[in-house]
Amino acid sequence: MKTEYFAHSENDKMEKHPLAKHLRETSRLAEIFAGQEEYKPLFKLSGLLHDLGKYQPEFQNYLENGGRRGSVPHAKWGAGYARKFKINDVSIAIDGHHKGLPNKDAWQSDTNQIIHNDEPGFDDIVNEFLADVGLDESSILSSNPISFENGLQKEIFIRYLFSALTDSDWLSTEEHFDPGKSALRPDRTLPIDVMLDKLEEEFTSKSKDGEINQLRNQARSQALDKALLATGCYSLALPTGMGKTLTSLAWALRHAKQNHLKRIIIVLPYISIIDQTAKELKKIFGEKLILEHHSTYNEGKKAATTDKNEDYSTEQKRKQLACENWDFPVIVTTTVQFFESLFSNKPSKCRKVHNIAESVVIFDEVQTIPKEIVIPTLGMLNDVQAVMRTSFLFCTATQPAYEKRPGFDGITSITPLIEDPGILYDKTKRVTYKLFDDLTSVSFSRLSEALIECDESALVIFNTKKDALEFFRLMKAADCWGAKYHLSTAMCPEHRKKTIGDIKVDLEAKKKILVISTQLIEAGVDFDFPQVFRALAPLEAIIQAAGRCNREGKMNESGKLGNVFLFVLHDAKYPNKTYAACARYAEELIKSDIEQLYSHNVFEKYYASVFSLYIDQAKQQGINDSRKGFNFETVNDCYHFLDDASEGLFIYHFNEESRQLLHSLEYKKYLSRDDYRAMQPFTVQAYENFIFQNREDVRTSPHGFKIWYGNYDQATGISVAPMEVDNYVVG
Numbered sequence: 001m002k003t004e005y006f007a008h009s010e011n012d013k014m015e016k017h018p019l020a021k022h023l024r025e026t027s028r029l030a031e032i033f034a035g036q037e038e039y040k041p042l043f044k045l046s047g048l049l050h051d052l053g054k055y056q057p058e059f060q061n062y063l064e065n066g067g068r069r070g071s072v073p074h075a076k077w078g079a080g081y082a083r084k085f086k087i088n089d090v091s092i093a094i095d096g097h098h099k100g101l102p103n104k105d106a107w108q109s110d111t112n113q114i115i116h117n118d119e120p121g122f123d124d125i126v127n128e129f130l131a132d133v134g135l136d137e138s139s140i141l142s143s144n145p146i147s148f149e150n151g152l153q154k155e156i157f158i159r160y161l162f163s164a165l166t167d168s169d170w171l172s173t174e175e176h177f178d179p180g181k182s183a184l185r186p187d188r189t190l191p192i193d194v195m196l197d198k199l200e201e202e203f204t205s206k207s208k209d210g211e212i213n214q215l216r217n218q219a220r221s222q223a224l225d226k227a228l229l230a231t232g233c234y235s236l237a238l239p240t241g242m243g244k245t246l247t248s249l250a251w252a253l254r255h256a257k258q259n260h261l262k263r264i265i266i267v268l269p270y271i272s273i274i275d276q277t278a279k280e281l282k283k284i285f286g287e288k289l290i291l292e293h294h295s296t297y298n299e300g301k302k303a304a305t306t307d308k309n310e311d312y313s314t315e316q317k318r319k320q321l322a323c324e325n326w327d328f329p330v331i332v333t334t335t336v337q338f339f340e341s342l343f344s345n346k347p348s349k350c351r352k353v354h355n356i357a358e359s360v361v362i363f364d365e366v367q368t369i370p371k372e373i374v375i376p377t378l379g380m381l382n383d384v385q386a387v388m389r390t391s392f393l394f395c396t397a398t399q400p401a402y403e404k405r406p407g408f409d410g411i412t413s414i415t416p417l418i419e420d421p422g423i424l425y426d427k428t429k430r431v432t433y434k435l436f437d438d439l440t441s442v443s444f445s446r447l448s449e450a451l452i453e454c455d456e457s458a459l460v461i462f463n464t465k466k467d468a469l470e471f472f473r474l475m476k477a478a479d480c481w482g483a484k485y486h487l488s489t490a491m492c493p494e495h496r497k498k499t500i501g502d503i504k505v506d507l508e509a510k511k512k513i514l515v516i517s518t519q520l521i522e523a524g525v526d527f528d529f530p531q532v533f534r535a536l537a538p539l540e541a542i543i544q545a546a547g548r549c550n551r552e553g554k555m556n557e558s559g560k561l562g563n564v565f566l567f568v569l570h571d572a573k574y575p576n577k578t579y580a581a582c583a584r585y586a587e588e589l590i591k592s593d594i595e596q597l598y599s600h601n602v603f604e605k606y607y608a609s610v611f612s613l614y615i616d617q618a619k620q621q622g623i624n625d626s627r628k629g630f631n632f633e634t635v636n637d638c639y640h641f642l643d644d645a646s647e648g649l650f651i652y653h654f655n656e657e658s659r660q661l662l663h664s665l666e667y668k669k670y671l672s673r674d675d676y677r678a679m680q681p682f683t684v685q686a687y688e689n690f691i692f693q694n695r696e697d698v699r700t701s702p703h704g705f706k707i708w709y710g711n712y713d714q715a716t717g718i719s720v721a722p723m724e725v726d727n728y729v730v731g
Helices: 019-033 037-049 057-065 075-084 088-095 104-115 122-135 151-177 180-183 194-204 211-225 244-259 269-284 299-304 310-324 334-344 373-388 421-427 444-452 465-475 493-508 539-546 554-558 575-591 594-599 602-614 618-628 633-637 656-666 672-683 688-692
Strands: 004-010 233-237 262-266 289-292 332-335 359-364 390-397 431-435 460-461 483-487 513-517 531-535 562-568 646-651 682-687 698-700 707-710
Touching: 004 057, 004 151, 019 037, 019 122, 019 151, 037 075, 037 088, 037 332, 075 088, 075 104, 075 122, 075 575, 088 151, 088 421, 104 656, 151 373, 151 618, 180 310, 194 244, 194 269, 211 244, 211 421, 233 244, 244 262, 244 269, 244 359, 244 390, 262 269, 262 334, 269 289, 269 332, 269 373, 289 310, 332 334, 334 373, 373 390, 373 575, 373 602, 373 618, 390 493, 390 618, 431 594, 444 460, 444 465, 444 531, 444 562, 465 483, 483 493, 493 513, 531 539, 539 562, 539 575, 539 594, 539 602, 575 594, 575 602, 618 633, 646 656, 646 672, 656 672, 672 682, 682 688
Parallel strands: 233 390, 262 332, 262 359, 289 332, 359 390, 431 562, 460 513, 460 531, 483 513, 531 562, 646 707
Antiparallel strands: 646 682, 698 707
16 A cells, blocks of 8 residues: 655645645645746756655654654755756755755755765655656756856856745745645736826826926836836936936836846835835726835725725735745735845845845945945845846936946946936936035024024934934924924834924925924935935935935926035044945045036946945955855845844834734734734834833833833924933934
């Protein structure tokens, strides 16, 4: 009688999961996830071999009689079998399909016994596997290794393979244990023609009168002319207010149609921009095509508020599931989510990587990629483009010098969609740059005097939260504004979102207001002030700040331009050394010739100089070296998109909703991802020294997260005594 082998224990129907069935299901899905024909045999093979180790008698006994989870490891068996036949890409992916992609030496250590024929019972297990699946060894191992130009391309191929294997494995397992959940997963393709029609309706509905609208149409026409080119890396440099979001999407849809690409991924630096971008896209295309995926977007919370509409609630559940693997037509996500998934070795984070393949990825505000990790970041994009047939579009009003050149290992080739953007920048000039007090250092008092004399709304942007908070406190007594607002990351995301909304309402109502902010508003928050005061900063920050001034160009109609005043604060402080060095270099450049600020290509030249002068490229090369050595765990540990020397503080006293949420979590034994996601709108990232100095106001919950029970100011956020303000929260 033939022995029955199982992959998983009993489900609700008291049925075990047959092992051969699971291997075939996983193999079938992995093969589908392989975009290119030449990849399919290896992807298929990874699915067939990944659970070969479950043919161990010890594992079958574990399923039958129970035991400690993970007490019978099984990944090394399939990994060793693939390695014996020198199919190392598959071997590494299988070895990590539970614990995560390993370093090269760890993978070798895991599989050496099998390679050296020193693993007892190995041949018997292989024979049982072959008989159960109904295959012979020659048909399984006929796959030829794929050759790549270099080790970095091979490394991203392994990540691609690992992602497809992990997702396939989890989907097959889910189908066994929870078929209802599996049936809810969205089965949607990118409806390109339908979306193009809706986008055309949107363009048609907008006024075509006026020079700005004509320039927008000309820019869009130029970009669309290049939509039929092959997959690659492209750039869209447009002045603020020129319709960058919809122009990039129109290009992406046509480009996807031409190259048979599967989805569009829009990558943005800040959650506030994601909110407004997703809202705009949903208004045009409807809810069902757009997936928001970031830490503060809680699908479960939304579903709970719409119980009366069963269809909508089901739709939110579908989107929750799609957040796991990005199997969705249009995704709007953060740069942190995107890049940390690509560089991660963890199965849960890597699960979505295979769905980046054969997509159009639009990077908005691309200049926000931290300079300290730009070389490995651009290197990864190079490899993804070459191996996974993905197109990247870099969008910004301040285009960095990301292309490869002597001394800079950047993107191999970037094709601009606009041939002569300088004409557009010249014709859409909206501001006049002015040097406040000739860039001599000024006090808060001098700055306040100038602002009090203003007869219009003003935005003041500082480089640190300490400066923004102290100046806001100074200006609270001034009564020449209809409203005064503070913005910084000392405020939780829910607070910032509401404040930004209130500011927009006041601006539209022509109310005279004063906004004092850190640089968090400089990318994508579409404020429109007649005047902006900006503390000296890196050039990209200055140009982005100017994008909040006369943004819509309405002042031009009366023959006026907005005013951007650049000032140097007495005893100026900066977020970090790189920021300070770039700010000082920008100051030298501006003092030598302020007219350079009106040139569209000044930032590209500035960026190239800054990178050669102030950035330690050798240090960044270490991540690429680890990638070349197939040390996946080391890469994961070394690549950090954000400063991670911080911890989240849940703000108990923000409002009644935050208090009720915390009380509801107290009764749960374990917290789900949805629980943590629900907490994010009320969480502030704080440095460790701040938490230590204010430990009497901080408590650690039984679940391990920290709670701020101290004061929370409804204007400025976490509130502490003035002497404790310096560097207290991240941002």
